[in-house]
Amino acid sequence: MYVAVKGGERAIANAHRLLADRRRGNREQAELGVDQIQGQLRLAVDRVMAEASLYDPELAALAIKQASGDMIEAAFLLRAYRTTLPRLAVSEPLDTGAMRIERRISATYKDIPGGQVLGPTYDYTHRLLDFLLLAGGETPAVEASEPPLAPCPQILELLDAEGLIERERDDGSEPADITRDPPDYPVDRAARLQMLARGDEGYLLALGYSTQRGYGRNHPFAGEIRLGQVEVEIFVEEWGEAVCVGEIALSECQMINQFGGSREAAPQFTRGYGLAFGHNERKTLAMALVDRALRAEELGEEVQGPAQQAEFVLAHADNVEASGFVSHLKLPxxxxxxxxxxxxxxxxxxxxxxxxxxxxxxxxxxxxxxxxxxxxxxxx
Amino acid sequence: MLWPTLNDPVHDSQRLFRQLLSAMSEPGTLHTLEVSSPPGDDIGPALWGVLLTLCDLDTRVWLAPGLDTPELCEALAFHTGCRLSDDPAEADFALVTPGVLAEPIAFALGSDEYPDRSTTLLVALDTLEPTGEWRLTGPGIALRRQLGLDAAAAPLMARLAANRESFPCGLDAILTCGARLAALPRSTRIEEVA
Amino acid sequence: MNGYNFAYLDEQTKRMIRRALLKAVAIPGYQVPFGGREMPMPYGWGTGGMQLTASILGVDDVLKVIDQGADDTTNAVSIRAFFERVAGVETTTVTPAASVIQTRHRIPETPLEPGQILVFQVPIPEPLRFIEPSEQETRLMHALEEYGVMHVKLYEDIARHGHIATTYAYPVKVDGRYVMDPSPIPKFDNPKLDMSPALLLFGAGREKRLYAIPPYTHVESLDFEDHPFEIQRWDERCALCASDRSFLDEVITDDAGGRMFVCSDTDYCLTRRGELS
Structure with missing residues (x-):
């Protein structure tokens, strides 16, 4: 005789216990500390902060631990926590030109004022497994290097003196807040950049790549990529001035793209922009490609590739939304x-x-x- | 005299909202709100309760001339943080007396794409009765319902009756009289019966 | 629950949703955009319905949560436990005892009563989405009341199969104006939408839309004169309560093709069995 399935509550509780057990793994091994994740898996921490749109390395590390390393689950955990936080203030616009630089390169000029600074990069590592890490070998400390760089001008600003490259202008309009307001397609560039900044890295990577392969090509040059600490300032009414409330690490990519121009305007290089919390270089490169692709209509280009279709690109970029809806197929x-x-x-x-x-x-x-x-x- | 706030902001506003939701879902039904009376005669407890329940930093409120006393402006800013607007076309809520509607004030009616981006009228009335000269039909009304208002309400009702022509654009109204309240959303068909 | 507001959402978010709900009720069937928030459950698992429930729920409410008509499916259990935890409200499985019912994919068989609120979880709120993927386009189609494509789609089914091949999330027209997705309820439940004494609220969290059908509102399922709307019928009765008028789930009983049919609405079925015995 069939009896309606009962005991859903118990089944769920058991599943949670099992999950916690698997997360802990072999009890004979030391438990992974959140501080270890924060200190030693920092690129994972940075990615989770970016996709969760919350800058908090410790909680991002906690989310990674709690999610057993599932990055999308970790971003979701942190995002859900973020929603419950009160908004205390709105910061002044960040000045990435005043960044305390850790890494800064340009692919367009051999030498640049302030110099090319490789910083900590995997770029020129040979991808050979390092068995010393497996054997638990100690990593030698870095010798104290030269004093930190003074803030460097942004390369695109140098180029701009000649008027070769389009200027980004603040039109003074209040930017939308995608975490508060539903998207109202077509959305403006400010909203687009916000959506891309917390979009899934893999998704942006694939879309950016597709533009390079011809689906909406826009001939990119990496004008400048910089990574470092930027001060966050808040304007205090009572004091009549902005005060620094802390620093956050940022990655920024300024992409230079093919020139536009019209009967009225002389040809100019155009721009694509990428920005993300922490060390997220690949993400910012991909974001800059996609940002530029999404400007097709604005720049009078024919929309040919998926990466140029704003509603398609933006509506599917959020991995918390995407993973929720795909996984809901598991529900009855x-x-x-x-x-x-x-x-x-x-x-x-x-x-x-x-x-x-x-x-x-x-x-x-x-x-x-x-x-x-x-x-x-x-x-x- | 002080403008009262809700004793329990979380649960009182929930309870008041449910009354509002019920009023808007079943147009013409009367609901009595338990809210302390604000000072003065302009605004009754129901209207004050609606403002406390719905307004905050994200809302813009337009006050009709005559209602825009410094006391009310200050109380609204203090208790809700809402922004006061000089332009009725950008108001989420407009505080009016029915006579004000005799003038063709340009409230937001929403657009065909976004009809929800429209002003909700919050009306202070002298009379609000469950029977009378106004017959209501439409969504939320099983058969028909009645409302009794005084003669001064005629311009208001003419304005709301015109909603049928502009639907889905239009004005929604919350009618208040003392502690009582009823709602007339734009979906309601309004007729005057002899 | 420590550290969280009553019913989880902060008051400003609730007010934003409440204002949107009033607009939704005033424009029956129109999808109001709202600033949907992340919930501590995945998108697609009922976050829209939960935000609506959280915004309307009070200490005096009695909450019922169903998924596929049943109170004991895992997601229903999980959502009910969430509200017990964050709002401390009384919960029930008995349809007439509930003041607020959150549902996924069904409308209870027991007729709803005046004063009750039914909150639907909605995955894709746009009825035209599978015909026109662009939000910009579908918004315009609603604005212009341009619903011809929907009829064409339904008629293509008839031409091909002899029937309209939409069996759930069957589009309706609300008060003669907006074409609306009733959420993926089986079309069996569509007639319950028409002139319902209860208030019907619909929440789509990921898509950030909410909409409503006030009580006593005309809701018609789209159809054609030569192909009138009809609901599912079974040759069988419920194997447990013998109902011949409820929506039946098919249950596989062995590996030799054995099957039986039982009510999808567990409360309805249990109540009938209680009355029979």
């Missing part, structure tokens, strides 16, 4: 499936009846290939 759909079953059976009965009727009429056997019933609307 008994009722909708039953509805489809009922219809499909009816259609097949009617199809069979028609075939029988046709056979009798023709008095000869007909083709037995069964016409495949089309799947109606996607289950949701």
């Amino acid at each position: 759909h008994y009722v909708d499936f039953q509805s489809e079953l009922e219809l499909l059976r009816r259609l097949r009965r009617e199809h069979e009846a028609r075939r029988q009727g046709a056979c009798q009429e023709a008095g000869s056997p007909t083709s037995t290939t069964d016409e495949r019933a089309a799947a109606p609307g996607d289950p949701a």
Whole structure:
């Protein structure tokens, strides 16, 4: 005798216990500390902060630990925490030109004022597994280097003296806040950049790559990539001035792209922009490519590639939304499936009846290939 | 005299909102709000309760001339943090008396794409009765409902009756009289019966 | 619950949703954009419905949560436990005892009563989305009341299959104006939307839209004169309560093709069995 499944509550509690157990792993090994994740898996921490849009390395590390290293789950945990935080103030616009630079390179000029600074990069490492790390070898300390760089001018500002490159101007309008207001397509560039800044890195990487392969090509040059600490300032009404409340690490990419121009305006290089919390260089490169691709309409270019279709790109960039909706397919759909079953059976009965009727009429056997019933609307 | 606030902001505003939701869902039904009376005669407890329940930093409120006393402006800023606007076309809420509607004030009616971006009228009335000369039909009303208002409400009702022509754009109204309240959303068909 | 506001959402978010709800009720069937927030559950798992429930719920409410018509499916259990934890409200499985019912994919079989509120979880609120993927376009189609494509789509089904092949999330027209997605309820439940005495609220968290059908509102399922709207029917009765008028789930009982049909609405089925015995 069938009995309706009961005990969902107990099943869920058991699943949670099992999950915690698997997360802890072998008890004979030391438990991973959040401080270790924060200190030694910092690129993972930075990615989670960027996609969660919350700058808090310790909580990002906690989220990574809690999620057993599942980065999308970690971003979700941190994002859900972020929603509950009160808004105490709105910062002044960040000045990345005043960045305390740790890394800064340009692919457009051999030498630049302030110099090329490689900083900590995987770029020129040979991708050979380092078995010393496996053996627990100590990493030698870095020799104290030259004093930190003075703030360097941004290369695109240098180029700009000649008027070769379009200027980014603050039109003074209040930017939308994508964490508060639903997107109202078509969204402006400020909202677009916000959506890209917390978009999924893999997704942006694929879209940016597609533009390089010809689906909306825009001939990019990495004008400047910089990484370092930037001060966050808050304007205090009572004091009549902005005060620094702390520093955050940022990655920024200024991409220089093919020139536009029209009958009225002389040809100029155009720009794509990428910015992310922490050390997220690949993300900012991809973001700059996609940002530029999304400017197609504004710059009078034909929209040919997926990366240029703003609503498509932006509506699917958020991995917290995407992973939720894809994984909701695991929820029960008994009722909708039953509805489809009922219809499909009816259609097949009617199809069979028609075939029988046709056979009798023709008095000869007909083709037995069964016409495949089309799947109606996607289950949701 | 002090303008009262809600004793329990979380639960009182929830309770008041449910009354509002019920009023808007079933146009013309009367609801009595339990809110302390504000000072003065302009605004009753129901209207003050609605303001406390719905307004905050994200809302813009327009006050009709005559209602825009310094006391009310200050109380609204203090208790809700809402922004006061000089332009009725950008107001989320407009505080009016029915006579004000005799003038063709340009409130926000929303657009065909975004009809929700429209002003909600918060009306202070002298009379609000469950029977009378106004017959209401439409969503939220099983058969028909009545409202009794005084003669001064005629311009207001003419303005709301015109909603049918502009639907889905239009004005939604919350009518208040003392502690009582009823709502007339733009979906309601309004007729005057003899 | 420590550290969180009553019903989880902060008051400013609740007010934003409440203002949007009033607009939704005033424009029946129109999808109001709202600043949907992350919830501590994945998008697609009912975050829209939960935000609506959190915004309307009070200490005096009695909450019922169902998924596929049942109170005991895992996601229903999880959402009910969430509200017990963050709001401390009384919960029930008995349909008439509930003041607020959050649902995924069903409308209870027991007729709803005046004063009750039914909150639907909605995955894709846009009924035109599978015909026109662009939000900009569909918004314009609603503005112009341009719903011809929807009829064309339904008619193509008839031409191909002899029937309209939409069995759930079957589009409706609300008060003669907006074409609306009733959420993925089976079309079996569509007639319950028409002139319902209860207030019906719909929340789509990921898509950041909410909409409403006030009580006693005309809701018609789209159809054609020569192909009138019809609901699912079963040759079987519920194997547990013998109902011949409820939506039935098919249950596989063995590996030899054995199957039985039981009510998808567990409360309805249990109540009937209680009355029978």
